[in-house]
Amino acid sequence: MPVSVSLIARLGASALVLALAGHSGTADAQSRRERDAAEALNERMVEAEARYRQALVRIANDDPAGLDASNAALEDMEDVILACERQRGCSVSQLLTTYKRLLKADADAQAGQGPDAGDPLVVEEGGLPTADVPAAASAAALLSEDERFKRMVELNPAVQASIRRWLTDMRVSLITSHENYQYMRHLMSPAFKRSGLPEALLFGILAKESNGRVHARSRAGAAGPLQFMPATGRRFGLGPDGSGFDTRYDPRLSADAAAVYLNERFAQHGNEIEYWLAGYNGGEGRALRIFREANGRRFWDPDVYNQFPAETKDYVPMVIAAAWLYLHPEEYGLTFPRIDARPATFTLERPASIYALTICLGNGNTRDGYMRALRNLNPSYEAEDLIPAGTTLNGTVRMAGLYRQWCARGARADLAAQLVNSDPRAAIVRTGAIEVLPATGDVPPAALPPAPAAPRPPQAATPAQVRTHRVARGDTLGAIAQRYGCDLATLARANQLRAPAYALRQGQSVRLEGCTR
Template sequence: MPSFALAFRFAPLAAALALVLISPDAAAASKREQAVAALNARMTAAEKRYRDALVKIGNNDPVGVAESNAALEDMEDAVDACSQQKGCEVTNMVTVYKRLLKTSADAQGQIPDEADDPSDLDPDHAGDIAFSNDVPEAAKAASLLDDKRHRFDKMVQYNPAVQAGIRRWLTDMRPSLMDSYENYQYMRQLMSPSFERAGLPEALLFGIMAKESNGKVHVTSRAGAAGPMQFMYATGLRFGLGQDGTGFDTRYDPHAVADASAAYLNERMGELNRSIEMALAAYNGGEGRALRIYNASEGRGFWDADVYNQFPAETRDYVPMVIAAAWLFLHPKKYGITFPRVESKYAPLRLAKPTSIYELTICLGSGGTRDGFMRALRNLNPRYQPDSYLPAGASLNATAQIVGLYNRHCVQGARAELAKQLVLSDPNSAIVRTGPVETLPPSGGIAPAPLGATPSVAAASKPKNPGKHKVAKNETLVSIAQRYQCDTKSLAKANGLKAPRYALRSGQTLKLQGCRE
């Protein structure tokens, strides 16, 4: 048999022997390299899909958005897998992710220059809002993929108590978790920089806010705690919160309370050996109690039985629930959670005509959201009551989506008129008076329509301002302010009425100061 034929015949055997002789370490290294190469290829493919989707979006192809979202999810999965694969460079992948999102933001164009001018913001918040208009919110979310941002995982215990909290958030409290996330997204750029500057995990901010208020800025507890982070009045004063020069309680201001919460938590953690659990116990159960328990236990942790059992039941529930919400904020996919996508890019809303937050909520519609925009508008503009009329030219803090919907539906047209009609509707005008009963309305009121007649919307929605109004039975200051398109607070001040009751009596004459002519 020729020598080359023998060589050919025994080549497979030689190859097998060579594989056997390869060291286990070399084989493992080769396997790691293949896994890393596969992840890099996966990231490259997802990057190409994302860029192709951007082209489709630019051409108004309806499938572009869905494909871009799918590509982003593939990239997130690749980064997550990379973080668990030895030898894979997570930083490089995150850099690609952020660069692509920045490319998307540049392609969509910037908010006009006036949006960056602090004078265009609500004057009470000028200079306070640190919105980043050059990068979409998704780019900030991408930074959570960095392992450094997951330091929270190593700062707390993932124990059965926390797991029970996760179970509650995922079952009975799931709607509250979703509400909290959605509300937080609108305020994220107001609040998260405070925790970042303080060196605290953003997840901790979310967890506290979810447990305290579900992200509803105007919540007040029976004990007197107020705002999205539920500061007691005395504690708030120590950290710069309370009544400002206009009478507004800044415990309802998201930016101010984020600063105060970060300062409070760092102060507590400085006393309590940088323990998040003990700092949270102080936040809920009282800082004096937490410090006494900590010192008496010679610095033992919250989960030590002697420490844990000295806190009230509310605090023993509070600490794991906050940690559980924070954990879900960082690890949604692991638990099958898809948080709602929120269009939260900031833009100021300049009013073309007098309106209220109630009226805006109606004319804006849902805009693809589940609950519409009332909560977002209230959270971003905590100084304004929802029924107070704001003058034309006033500026509200809003989002680019809200501004677009406002220009489309709220300046003029059928929906704008319907919203105005609904807000100005007076239940008293529905009562039909017959017989000898006096049919004339109180001074300044609107005469009821004859039985069977169709009332004029124009007449009901455009009352004249006679300068004074005589209060009828069951009328409230809010309904009167809506009728004459007044600011409720200005009307109350002009007539010496005190909040929050604004008590009126039948027959009382009000001066319609600041109302529409």
Template sequence: MSVSLFSLRPWSLLVAASLLTVVPAAHALSARDKARVEAIEARMAAAEKRYSDALVLVNNADPKGTAESDAALEDMEDVITACIAQKGCTVSGLLTTYKRLLKQKVDGAAADEEDDAGMPVEADPDHVAPLRADVPEAARAAALLNDHRHAFDDMVEYNPAIQAGIRRWLTDMRPALLTSYENYMNLRGVMWPEWEKGGLPEALLFGIMAKESNGRVHASSRVGAAGLMQFMPATGRRFGLGPDGTGFDTRFDPRSAAEASAAYMNERMRGLNRNIEYALAAYNGGEGRAARIYRDMGGQSFWTDSAYNQFPGETKDYVPMVIAAAWIFLHPQQYGVEFPKINGQPATIRLARSTTIYELTICLGSTGTRDGYMRALRNLNPRYEADGWIPAGTTINATTRIAGLYNRYCVSGPRADLARTLITADVNAAIKRPTATSFTGSVAVGDVQAMQGGQVPPPVATPAPAPRPATPARRQARSYTVARGDTLGRIASRFQCEVPALARANGLRAPAYAIKPGQRLKLEGCDR
């Protein structure tokens, strides 16, 4: 995350090298000298803790982490200098602490290199923002880290309503907060550049996404809002979102949704004097109402009772919840929140063989994540159904970590074979059906009656009817009407068809296999 954090300081290295030859005095120390040595050691321990805390801030993408880490290193250098001048101070012990921290840095960098070995590092060209294309990686990282995002703190009111929202995010909604963060970090390289270009706070982007969809690309509401940022159809069309002619709705595309939401928020804020609370109220409760209330109230605060009480209850809840999520995003340590460390650097994978997102989820495993990679793959590739086959040679979006795991586990080998076995397992193959030769039961034939003389007449042969000529069974052409929520994969599973055959029979093109409610499908080649 931080360039300066992972660069060794030349001055400190010179000091460390020179101190290796320093040997403390062997004779007894006075009580005063002992006290001074103990104070120096305490200062070193405090500097070490400060440095460790700074690493946590950096991992949480908090820009304060860089300054804190630099200050901690300076503290250690001052302590070592003091130790040199202090009688009886053992410099080697302090250097051990210093080198251990540097080794921690080196080990972390080496682990990242091992995880990234052999991975493609280019992002999908459709998802490359000007920032990524024009700025070297190190400079881009520094720029993102020093994006002045804490200016958001001064743009909103931190009041009891926000505190109540923070309380909810930190209690019963904590799992949703952490899930939203993990989903966002996997999409950050796609979404944040669009908001950055618009001069909008990243925390606000996270807060809206967390409240609207928890970072699930395919989220839809009962009133028709869709995607990460929950655009209604009409609003989406105003900002270039909607059906693209292939059966895909671009409201579900994360980059398009980020670009449109940035344009929408800037439009609202231009008309509302950059007031975030009113802009959020417009986003949720209607731009006309928010503009009217703001105008009628002469630009007074959203929290003024005569303004606040004109909004519906849903908007009164929405505004503080978005700001609360954004506030935690900026200040996780203050609230004891440890966000997961996510490697979300964009990458692409060219599939070595046909697969499904379900199959990839199995073979990728869960290294470096809490819940596996299905949600990240779904979010980064919204055009594909989870159970739809994606042809070999297709390029899909991923992260560098996912790409590395794919090359290691999903192209070939035991885990790839196991994933294919599990994904193609047929429940019907487990059902045992008896055959005629395996029947072992008894058949009731009625009472046997003795004849006069104790003789039983021989059985009378009954002539068998003449066989009828065989006629092929007529197979009725069947069809199915697509219901809301159906996918071609689910329909194929229900009627025991092969997805490619069903797609060919109905003229559906891979890989999207786009279908819509009310469409009639021919069930040719299906067993049920």
């Protein structure tokens, strides 16, 4: 892995130090001891820089010890900066000029890279990489995370067997999980990064729990991309929000809750990720009791391991394996598809459902189109709900462009609406009473004029009865509106239902006002 990635990671770790570096005293106010201490730190930084440059030469000569030497030098620099922040009279900004020089030297040392090979690393005056290098910054985060994750888990045969499962029978599920996660990453990963939790762990839980489908629901009642049970969700502020939407389905809020939950497990179990996951899957009470009785023994100790149910024994290594593959795909010949997931919003110019948008957006250079991404990014809408014009939806830059091109108006938008509104029952052709024809050779009886009907006594006019529909399992107001040819807004008002969820309960009677079929 390029050394520049390690360097950027160290810079990111020093960001807090930079924010605190503005209180250096003036030279006149420094004592001789303070000046000597600051100068000693400067000398240590220069010496570490020299060792780092020597390590670059060793790396260029394919010396395997070069990377270790460069990391050791970087760790010394980091220690110097931290000490400088505490030392009166020491200028952190002066020390960070070393980082600028090393970024330049490191970029020049990369094979096949030069001023014409691509965008160079850019460092602002404050010393931190700018947003012009998001890929490098992401790689740096992964490198740092990789090292932490390696120290926190054990790549034992149980995890290796789970890696095998992900790469064989469950490969499609793993790749699908990764694609789904890329669309939601900007919503979910910040909570884990703020909490100092490995992002790979978030992906591992997501892949095992839901494959990245925010509307996933288990038979036991767990729901959402990270599968919170109702009681656990309520502990962390998840559940019905008063509009009919359950916030366990919200990717951002569920990730926020999961980060808090796992930090609770950290407080109980330290760095023992296996115990965290055992608590996440089988209940923190059981995991905490076993942990305390274990007296420092690891999760994989047979006396500990065998106290957990079979589901937890499977769950823990599967999550760790998915996280490991997230960090090391190339090592296993695994290629995750590149997804253009740059977030953006777009506003509906005409009513549409997610089904209709999926049709008119097309595939857009993706394998499966945008239905799952639209549902994940807009979890409060069911796929068949008719969403009013003027509603702003979450999507990507690519989706917003395709919407303007194909869905706002035109033949494809009309076709999508037609397909979504099609009622299979309209294909049934009903005829009148069946006429019995005489057998061949028979003479039909003479046709007689029908007898006049007896006049009926006049009756008082009765008011027209409004039809109703009894809600069945899986019914939504949007689906009912499409079935009976109703205006969704009129139907909602007639039944006092609130947007956007239009929550219905099974067995409820819905008045079909304003319906044409």
